[in-house]
Amino acid sequence: MKATENILEVRDVVKSFHDPVSVQVLKKVSLEVKRGEFVSITGKSGCGKSTLLYILSTMDTDFEGDVVIDGEPTRGLSGERLARIRNEKIGFVFQFHYLLPEFSVLKNVMLPGLKLGKHSAQEVEHRAMQRLRELDMHDHALKSANQLSGGQKQRVAIARALVNDPLIIMGDEPTGNLDSRNSSNVFDIFKSISAHHEQSLLVVTHDNDFAARTDRIIEMDDGKVIG
Amino acid sequence: MRLLLSIAITLLRAKLKQSVIAAVGVTFSITMFVTLLGFMNGLNGLLDGLILNRTPHVRLYNELKVSPRQPIEQAWTQGTAAGSDSAHHFIRSVKPKDELPRLRNATAIMHALENDPRVLAVSPRLVAQVFFNVGTLDLNAQVSGVDVMQEVRYYQFRDYLVEGDPQDLVAGQNTVVLGKGLADLMGADIGENVQVTTATGDRSLLRVVGIYQSGLADLDKVQCFANIKTVQKLLARPGSYFTDINVKLKDILLAPTMAKEFQARFKVDALDIQTANAQFETGSDVRNIISYAVGVVLLIVAGFGIYNILNMMIYEKLDAIAILKATGFSGSDVQRIFLLLSMVIGFVGGLAGLIFGFVMQNVVDNIPFITAALPTITTFPVDYDPKYYIIAVSFALITTWIAGWFPARKASQVDPVEIIRGK
Numbered sequence: 317m318k319a320t321e322n323i324l325e326v327r328d329v330v331k332s333f334h335d336p337v338s339v340q341v342l343k344k345v346s347l348e349v350k351r352g353e354f355v356s357i358t359g360k361s362g363c364g365k366s367t368l369l370y371i372l373s374t375m376d377t378d379f380e381g382d383v384v385i386d387g388e389p390t391r392g393l394s395g396e397r398l399a400r401i402r403n404e405k406i407g408f409v410f411q412f413h414y415l416l417p418e419f420s421v422l423k424n425v426m427l428p429g430l431k432l433g434k435h436s437a438q439e440v441e442h443r444a445m446q447r448l449r450e451l452d453m454h455d456h457a458l459k460s461a462n463q464l465s466g467g468q469k470q471r472v473a474i475a476r477a478l479v480n481d482p483l484i485i486m487g488d489e490p491t492g493n494l495d496s497r498n499s500s501n502v503f504d505i506f507k508s509i510s511a512h513h514e515q516s517l518l519v520v521t522h523d524n525d526f527a528a529r530t531d532r533i534i535e536m537d538d539g540k541v542i543g
Numbered sequence: 544m545r546l547l548l549s550i551a552i553t554l555l556r557a558k559l560k561q562s563v564i565a566a567v568g569v570t571f572s573i574t575m576f577v578t579l580l581g582f583m584n585g586l587n588g589l590l591d592g593l594i595l596n597r598t599p600h601v602r603l604y605n606e607l608k609v610s611p612r613q614p615i616e617q618a619w620t621q622g623t624a625a626g627s628d629s630a631h632h633f634i635r636s637v638k639p640k641d642e643l644p645r646l647r648n649a650t651a652i653m654h655a656l657e658n659d660p661r662v663l664a665v666s667p668r669l670v671a672q673v674f675f676n677v678g679t680l681d682l683n684a685q686v687s688g689v690d691v692m693q694e695v696r697y698y699q700f701r702d703y704l705v706e707g708d709p710q711d712l713v714a715g716q717n718t719v720v721l722g723k724g725l726a727d728l729m730g731a732d733i734g735e736n737v738q739v740t741t742a743t744g745d746r747s748l749l750r751v752v753g754i755y756q757s758g759l760a761d762l763d764k765v766q767c768f769a770n771i772k773t774v775q776k777l778l779a780r781p782g783s784y785f786t787d788i789n790v791k792l793k794d795i796l797l798a799p800t801m802a803k804e805f806q807a808r809f810k811v812d813a814l815d816i817q818t819a820n821a822q823f824e825t826g827s828d829v830r831n832i833i834s835y836a837v838g839v840v841l842l843i844v845a846g847f848g849i850y851n852i853l854n855m856m857i858y859e860k861l862d863a864i865a866i867l868k869a870t871g872f873s874g875s876d877v878q879r880i881f882l883l884l885s886m887v888i889g890f891v892g893g894l895a896g897l898i899f900g901f902v903m904q905n906v907v908d909n910i911p912f913i914t915a916a917l918p919t920i921t922t923f924p925v926d927y928d929p930k931y932y933i934i935a936v937s938f939a940l941i942t943t944w945i946a947g948w949f950p951a952r953k954a955s956q957v958d959p960v961e962i963i964r965g966k
Contacts, residue, residue: 366964370960370963370964373869375868375869375958375959375960376960395873395874395875396873396875398873399868399871399872399873399874399876400871400873402868402869402870402871403870403871403872404871408869408870410869410963414862414865414866414869414963415866416863416866416867417557418553418554418556418557418863419553423553427546427550427867427870428870428871430546431546431870431871431872431876432871433546476870480871488963
């Protein structure tokens with residue numbers, strides 16, 4: 317069954333920081349995320365949840381254990397290939413919105429799509445507009461990214477994460493910087509994404525209300541999954 | 544690639560002021576480079592032309608000299624083998640033989656040269672020492688009998704003729720072109736007759752049809768030109784009587800070896816242009832080296848400017864680099880973006896430099912430069928050879944590539960996790 321296959325599998329991931337002294341931040345973490353599942357990772361500050369997320373995102377390659385994304389183990393892959401996986405299969409939403417201020421809102425959303433190169437520039441533009449419309453941001457498409465408010469920026473960032481129809485969307489405290497109204501707004505968007513597009517979501521958060529409304533909560537403490 | 548270029552250009556436009564400053568550095572150095580090289584090479588061409596235009600690549604002549612082997616020595620070697628060891632002669636103060644300074648067998652030599660595929664042109668000369676009689680004065684001068692059309696074609700004779708037409712020299716019998724200094728001294732104008740006495744005492748009247756100015760004042764006081772027939776008549780010599788054969792080669796670099804070859808083959812003296820004017824090539828080379836050095840130094844300075852600005856830009860754009868990497872741009876994509884950025888600065892700056900360089904060359908070309916030494920020159924000489932434009936643009940691109948490479952590499956190695964988490 318396609319619906320129950322694991323999009324993301326993590327086996328015995330160990331991560332240590334060596335500077336200034338060796339500290340093990342992740343101690344044999346294992347988990348998996350199924351297609352269409354909305355999972356949140358919670359835990360106290362410093363428990364290693366963000367570190368785990370960056371390992372899952374393929375941006376951090378300095379770890380032990382295995383990460384398998386869509387059936388493909390990431391260990392030992394070239395930087396080019398990892399970039400391609402991030403581009404094609406993973407969408408990111410960060411705590412700070414990280415839009416490129418030099419580009420328009422639309423161009424920000426289009427960039428990962430243009431990089432993927434699967435569709436023509438017009439097609440990518442059309443898809444980007446569609447994503448913006450879904451998030452009710454299409455009126456702002458031609459504005460520069462710094463002209464938006466925090467909640468608006470986060471919605472644009474979500475549109476950008478969605479533009480390549482990734483298998484999984486990862487969020488690092490995506491609502492951490494937003495007020496409660498915008499925060500619940502973002503949650504609703506996430507919820508509808510997982511419902512309509514069969515895309516998985518993996519969100520790191522310390523907002524318990526937010527976590528409580530997701531399909532599954534992975535709780536971490538001191539580098540280990542505790543529930 | 545087009546996507547990366549468009550990102551690079553957007554980043555550039557966001558930092559327009561800095562980018563323009565970086566580009567202006569390149570523009571300035573390319574402008575200077577093109578102007579300098581154009582001017583220097585114009586000057587080189589002019590100075591070389593002063594000599595090269597008028598000098599044959601190989602000159603064949605017959606030098607008056609003392610016989611290197613005295614007849615007595617020849618008699619010894621033909622006689623007893625031991626004779627030269629056991630005897631010694633005391634013949635001293637040997638004088639050269641009374642011999643005409645003509646080239647023997649000149650017609651045959653010319654014929655052989657004309658059939659040589661390496662030879663561009665062969666022109667005979669007959670040089671005669673004469674006196675011009677002005678009132679009670681006798682002015683010493685040298686009349687070169689030349690094949691006028693050959694001189695016009697291969698030795699730029701027309702350029703040095705400040706008055707008159709070379710055709711008159713071809714057509715008219717007993718016509719002469721006087722050196723400017725000599726003409727001034729005699730007060731002779733075109734159309735007037737001057738009286739000339741040869742070394743043997745024969746007198747003739749010659750009609751002045753032109754004034755010649757070589758730019759070398761001493762030469763212009765003694766040098767005159769006439770049709771070769773006129774000079775043969777003046778000296779009462781037959782039509783095959785020449786003192787020099789001037790050879791212009793297709794490849795000037797062959798001159799030294801060919802001079803040796805002619806010397807051995809035709810049993811005459813031969814002088815090649817490199818030996819006769821060794822200092823000129825050295826001068827050109829030194830000027831070239833100086834202008835290239837200045838241009839390259841300017842470009843290196845511009846390169847440091849680009850390096851600095853790019854480095855700064857990368858620190859300011861760490862967020863953008865992190866986000867590009869997070870959304871699927873690889874390290875080499877990021878490196879390419881910043882390299883392209885640098886190359887765009889180099890290309891735009893370089894192109895503007897070429898335009899300004901061309902304008903500057905035109906300005907220099909219009910600065911008056913009038914000197915008695917160079918009658919045909921009225922402004923500074925400039926060489927507009929497109930070669931220098933191509934070299935300049937290649938230098939600009941190479942410099943900006945190198946200047947961009949190090950910062951771009953640094954950008955490619957930015958760890959996005961560190962940037963995103965560090966916020």
